[in-house]
Structure formats: structure tokens, C-alpha cells
Amino acid sequence: MKIMTAIKRVPDYNLRVRPLPDQLQVDLRNVKMSINPFCEIAVEEAVRIKERGIASEVIAVSIGEDACKEQIRVALAIGADRGIFVKTNAEIQPLASAKILYALYRQEQPDLVILGKQSIDGDNNQTGQMLAGLAGLPQGTFASAVTFAEGAVTVTREVDVGLETIKLTLPAVITADLRLNTPRYLTLPNIMRARKKEMTTIALDSLNVDVTPKIELLGVASPTQRQPCTFVNDAVELVDKLTNEARVL
Amino acid sequence: MATLIIADCENNQLAPTTGSVISAAQEIGGDIDLFVSGHDTNDIVSNAQSIAGVRKVWVAEGEEYAHPLAESLTPLVVNLAPQYTHILASASTFGKNLLPRIAAVLDMAVVSDVCKIIAPHVYERYCYAGNILATVKNHSAIQVLTIRTTAFSHAEKKAPSSASTESISSDSINEQSRFMGIETHQSDRPDLTIANTVIAGGRGLGSKENFSIIETLAHKLNAAIGASRAAVDAGYAPNDWQVGQTGKVVAPKLYIAIGISGAIQHTAGMKDSQVIVAINKDADAPIFQAADYGLVADLFKVLPQFIELLAAR
Ligand SMILES: Cc1cc2nc3c(=O)[nH]c(=O)nc-3n(C[C@H](O)[C@H](O)[C@H](O)COP(=O)(O)OP(=O)(O)OC[C@H]3O[C@@H](n4cnc5c(N)ncnc54)[C@H](O)[C@@H]3O)c2cc1C
Ligand SMILES: Nc1ncnc2c1ncn2[C@@H]1O[C@H](COP(=O)(O)O)[C@@H](O)[C@H]1O
Numbered sequence: 001m002k003i004m005t006a007i008k009r010v011p012d013y014n015l016r017v018r019p020l021p022d023q024l025q026v027d028l029r030n031v032k033m034s035i036n037p038f039c040e041i042a043v044e045e046a047v048r049i050k051e052r053g054i055a056s057e058v059i060a061v062s063i064g065e066d067a068c069k070e071q072i073r074v075a076l077a078i079g080a081d082r083g084i085f086v087k088t089n090a091e092i093q094p095l096a097s098a099k100i101l102y103a104l105y106r107q108e109q110p111d112l113v114i115l116g117k118q119s120i121d122g123d124n125n126q127t128g129q130m131l132a133g134l135a136g137l138p139q140g141t142f143a144s145a146v147t148f149a150e151g152a153v154t155v156t157r158e159v160d161v162g163l164e165t166i167k168l169t170l171p172a173v174i175t176a177d178l179r180l181n182t183p184r185y186l187t188l189p190n191i192m193r194a195r196k197k198e199m200t201t202i203a204l205d206s207l208n209v210d211v212t213p214k215i216e217l218l219g220v221a222s223p224t225q226r227q228p229c230t231f232v233n234d235a236v237e238l239v240d241k242l243t244n245e246a247r248v249l
Numbered sequence: 250m251a252t253l254i255i256a257d258c259e260n261n262q263l264a265p266t267t268g269s270v271i272s273a274a275q276e277i278g279g280d281i282d283l284f285v286s287g288h289d290t291n292d293i294v295s296n297a298q299s300i301a302g303v304r305k306v307w308v309a310e311g312e313e314y315a316h317p318l319a320e321s322l323t324p325l326v327v328n329l330a331p332q333y334t335h336i337l338a339s340a341s342t343f344g345k346n347l348l349p350r351i352a353a354v355l356d357m358a359v360v361s362d363v364c365k366i367i368a369p370h371v372y373e374r375y376c377y378a379g380n381i382l383a384t385v386k387n388h389s390a391i392q393v394l395t396i397r398t399t400a401f402s403h404a405e406k407k408a409p410s411s412a413s414t415e416s417i418s419s420d421s422i423n424e425q426s427r428f429m430g431i432e433t434h435q436s437d438r439p440d441l442t443i444a445n446t447v448i449a450g451g452r453g454l455g456s457k458e459n460f461s462i463i464e465t466l467a468h469k470l471n472a473a474i475g476a477s478r479a480a481v482d483a484g485y486a487p488n489d490w491q492v493g494q495t496g497k498v499v500a501p502k503l504y505i506a507i508g509i510s511g512a513i514q515h516t517a518g519m520k521d522s523q524v525i526v527a528i529n530k531d532a533d534a535p536i537f538q539a540a541d542y543g544l545v546a547d548l549f550k551v552l553p554q555f556i557e558l559l560a561a562r
Contacts, residue, residue, distance in 0.1 A: 011377070016380050016513060017381060094349070095356075121377055123376045123494065124361050125345050126345075126349035129350040130349045132319075133349070139319055139426075141342075157342075159343070160342045161433050162431055163431065164428070164431045165429040165430045166428055168427075169424070169425050172425075178495060179482065214357070215358050215360065218385060226520075226541065227541065229527070231544070232543070233544075234554070235558055238544055239559065242524070248446075249559075
């Protein structure tokens, strides 16, 4: 079995980003960038499936500017076998990402595509479902467990009412949720080994997909700030404030 | 203009947040139709028909719709889509799973988690874990949106059964995906996404046994229970209690965060609550920056007293 994973370069999850003074764009100058946490989980899962002897190859794809190669190297250090870097400086929205991944899907013919459930910059939660729609594949979104038997994959999904289990025929698209696994620490030998792994660069134009953004960003703002916190000394004072001042009890 | 709302019919009933999606559609303007699906849809349909403002209810009835599989529902909605300018669903796991798939087949973009309608093509939504409020204009011919239901009133107005109904089916049979089972956490607590009060516990509770004090407090206040990711990861609470960037978004009148540090990924899911209370033994915990009232104390010391005071009222 061949697995394709998709990884996105995003601001590190510990950061609080802010609007630029013109309030038209987010300030990403000098911001530390990392692999999207959900994508890291996606790659880890693919590598574990390979380590269990179920898959034979894991490919890591990233779409974006040159620096995305750093995140592909992370995926290779986790254990992916080779990288595909789709180079573009254009803004790529989820529908465009899905179309690009669909083009690569047709070229590579993987049996499984694993994406993150959500990118933590745009918080879109769309690309995996869109890819499945374009390719006419079944989808197992928000996965917290994945098992294989007889040409099918069983996916446990984190849904609003609990944990749902569905069974999908292969090939299929899966999107990783937080509790699917805990990604391994990168060791120096694995980081060194990753440098020697194959990484192909593909020019976006060569894929012949329409990536024109359909969503226009008109402006960005910081959410409204709350009044500073009022500290109370004990439970008695808390009940008093909530009853008589906030009137919520 | 006409809006099609894909109703979340999990558990064979209309989700309590359906009213919020209707409110959003009313702000957009134009006719509003509802799409419902299920195995035995009688109750769902009569409920849907009696919501004021609904023109028509499309009904997909059959065993294959007992659970909302995206592969089964997509062809049905895609067939209806050309009649509409807007397709909406709640930004629940149901809506987020389904709408992007439908949109891709239609070659349309999706705006996720809309929290304000500025104009019929212009919306506000949060991104970057709630740190950025973005205003976006969607240039797609059909506007596909998931709605952050806490940002819209869910109070439905009832009307005498006026909406018409029409059954729909599809020639394509879904042989790709099959529902195997669901593990739900039975609870007599109010629904987290519409509750007036939410009591949330974090890693500070220390164990699953200790977490029961959150349940006791929730019981006293007729509140829903929430949890941080760390509490869910540690097994103190089920996954469907997780509040945050990647869990549920809540905006109750009162949110009490107990033993929660207040990471941005958590506050992204609760910062629009009306009144926020934080109880934490660390005075520097970032949760106090999000809170209206703070109590710096050991939760195991103050909670029993808090519960006693509430009982004595
Ligand atoms: C991609 C991504 C997505 C995420 N999504 C979410 C999400 O949706 N929701 C979410 O919640 N988190 C999410 N997280 C995790 C988040 O970053 C934090 O790790 C998490 O919220 C921490 O949970 P916590 O506050 O319970 O634990 P901690 O940060 O460990 O805080 C525990 C707190 O309890 C206090 N405490 C301990 N003992 C006591 C006591 N006896 N009395 C009083 N106070 C006490 C401590 O002072 C501390 O502040 C996400 C993280 C990532 C990377
Ligand atoms: N530019 C990109 N390059 C590679 N993968 C991406 C890109 N954008 C989105 N993805 C994948 O799609 C997932 C969901 O992203 P989103 O729909 O933006 O929330 C991510 O976790 C990635 O797996």
C-alpha cells in the first residue's frame, strides 16, 4: 500500500499573531513557522502504518513557497520516504489545495491519503473533504483510530456526539484529529537521514489546475478585549459577585 | 436569493442548533428551505415544517440515511444546489464533514465557521485560534457556509405546519462507506452548545475521580460540562466535552473554567461567553486574561465551599 500525506507550513501553535497596522493582512513577519500539528499527526500515522508492515511507501506533499521544504524535511525525519514540493508564491486556498492534491493523487495513485483535519492558521477544516469530493473517494474525517482489514479501512471519528466508527473501501481519504497518535521526537540520526531522501520540486503551472482564490480577504482585526479580571478572595465573594453584580446565578 | 439549510439530524432529531442556522439564513435574506435526512423522519419533518420562516422541507428518507454519511448525502444536495444562492449547515462535525465535499463537487469555495453576516457575500469569521477576526468576501456563485451557531440566536419561532415537503432520492448507491457504530456518552446534562451555563475542568483536576466534582457543580447549576484538551487526553472526560479551537465552541451566559491554564486553543472555544470565571491556583495563568472574575485558589479547597453556598441559596 502506498500512502500520500499532505503537510502545511503554518505559524507555530504557541504564537499569538496580530493584524498588521493597515488591518488588511496578518502580521507574519519574523514569525516562527512550523509543521501544522495535525499534519505532523497525519505523517506519524502513515509512518506507523508502514512500520506495521501494511504500507510500503509514504510520500509527503507540501504546497507553498520555498521554505515549505523545511516542513517536508520534518516529515522525512519522522519517516516518510520521499517528498513532493509544489512550488508557488500564490495564495492557495483549500479548494485549490484540494485540486493540486487531486492532480498528484492521479499521478501517484496512492491507496490512502492522510491529511490533517485542520490547518491552525486558516482554521478551515476543508481540504481533505474537498479532495475526497473531487476524487470521488470515501472520507474518514477527524480520525482518532485507523485499522485495516481485507482491503478496507475502519476509522473511528471524533464527532460532536461521541466516537463514531465507519468502514471505508480503499482508496480513501483520512483526516487526522489530535488523539490519533502522539508524534515521535525527531532524533539527530533521523534528521541526518532525512537530508538524503528524495525531494521532487514541481512547478504549480505544470499541474494545470485553476488555483484562483475565490475568497477575498477584506480586512483583519484583533477580537475585542475584555475588561481586566476582577479578583475575588473566596467562594463567598464569588457567589456574591455572580449573584449581585453579574446576575448570572 | 434562496438558502438551503442542510439540517443536522443526528440521533433522529433536529439538532438544537438548527434555529441558529435559520437565524443566519434570515440575516442573509430570501427564501429558506431545509434538507433533512434519516431512517424514520416523521418527527424530524413535522418539527422542520413547524419552524417559522421555512418554505419547504426536502426529505431524504431511508435506511442508508440513518447515519449522515457524506458519501450518501452529497449527490442529493448537489442535485438541489442549482436552485440556491446559499447552502448552509452548522459548523458542527456534521456540517464540517459534509459541506466541503459538496462544495468541491460544485467547484465552489466554503467559508467555515461564519460568526457574522455583513452582506449576502461578506462574512466575519475567526482564524488563528481566535486571535484574528477576518472579514471575507466569497466570490463563488453558490455561497457554501458553515455557521458558528453560538453567534446566532437559536430561539426558533413556531408556526402552524405551513412548509411543504418533497421527497428526494438518488440513483447512485454509496458502496464506499458504511456506518459501524457510535459510542455516545449518555448524560442528562444540557447540550453543551446551547447551555446557559458551562462548567469546564482541566488537567488541574488531576484524575477522572476528581473530575466528578465538576459534575456535582454542574448538577447544582443545571449546567453543561466542558473540558480542556488535556483533561480529555488524560481520560478525565469524554472527547465530546472538549472546548476549543479544535473542539466545541460555546458561548453561554456563564462559563466557569476550573484548573484550566487558558491556552489560546482553549480560549478560542469559549471567549465569547458572556461572563467568564476562572479558578486556578496559579495567579499568572493566562486564563485570568480571558476572565471577568478570578479566584486564585486550590480548587479542591474552594469548590466544596462553592457548592455548599449554592445549595444554601
Ligand atoms: C493543534 C492544537 C489544538 C488544540 N486544541 C485544543 C482545544 O480545542 N481545546 C483545548 O482545551 N486545548 C487544545 N489544545 C491544547 C492546549 O494548547 C493546552 O495544552 C490545553 O488547553 C491545556 O489544558 P489544561 O489547561 O487543562 O492543562 P494545563 O495547561 O496543564 O493547565 C492546568 C492548570 O491547572 C492549574 N491547577 C493545577 N492544580 C490545581 C489546583 N489544585 N487548583 C487550582 N488550579 C490548579 C494549574 O495552575 C494550570 O494552570 C490544542 C493544542 C494544539 C497543539
Ligand atoms: N498548502 C498546503 N500544503 C500541503 N497540505 C495542505 C496545504 N493546505 C492544506 N493542506 C492539507 O489540508 C489539511 C486541512 O487544511 P485546511 O482545510 O486548510 O484546514 C492540512 O492539515 C493539510 O494536511
